[in-house]
Amino acid sequence: MSLHYLPPVKPSAIALGTLFNHAASLAVxxxxxxxxxxxxxxxxxxxxxxxxxxxxxxxxxxxxxxxxSAVQSYGVGALINATGTLSYKGAAYLGSIIFMASAAPGVIAQVITEKRPLDTVAVGALARVFETVGLSLMLTWWGTRTNPFE
Known part of the structure; x- marks a missing residue:
């Protein structure tokens, strides 16, 4: 695999996203x-x-x-660029889809299969919402395109 297949994401967006995502992760x-x-x-x-x-x-x-956190920030930034997301509404939708694809199955399993306390599950789910929806919104605010005129 060649690196030219990986979509470019502004390095400052990856760094800022890493800090944002890492802070949400540290809360857990x-x-x-x-x-x-x-x-x-x-x-x-x-x-x-x-x-x-x-x-x-x-x-x-x-x-x-x-x-x-850095890998997730790059991935979300790459998805924002690949989908052409420019609005906060679009970023919220994209973050929600990422949440549903990555975290929702685990949250559902914790409630139904593992029978964990709902407050524990809620805290973890809230952290995952910050790591997906919040990260998408924050990266959209900051900007992820290396060339803003693309």
Whole structure:
């Protein structure tokens, strides 16, 4: 596969989308980092904490979340460009379709199959709405085209 098949997306849009998406993701992963921070305070030294399993888990989760946020930002930006979405209404529709394709099956499974508490499912679903609909709206506001006259 050649790189010319990948649609161009403005690098600043990817960076801003990564920050936006990562912040929404951290809202869900906050408890993991909260536990790690408390462990760091209880450790006798910073070296002891950085050698701990909790630090490795937190670093891996943070890193993979950051990379995942960047990939998702590029993908949503590429879809915005490929579909020619220029309005906020179109961006909201596109984000909703992305939500339905990516997150809705998991949300439904958590409610019906796994029987998770509805408040837990709602928080996760809200975070996914921010990561899809919110990201689409924010990228449309910022602009994703490398050449705005395309």
């Amino acid at each position: 992963m906050g408890p993991l980092f909260g536990d790690s921070y408390r462990k760091a305070q209880q450790a006798n030294s910073s070296e002891e904490f950085f050698k701990s399993k909790e630090a490795a888990t937190a670093a891996a989760s943070w890193g993979s979340s950051l990379v995942g």
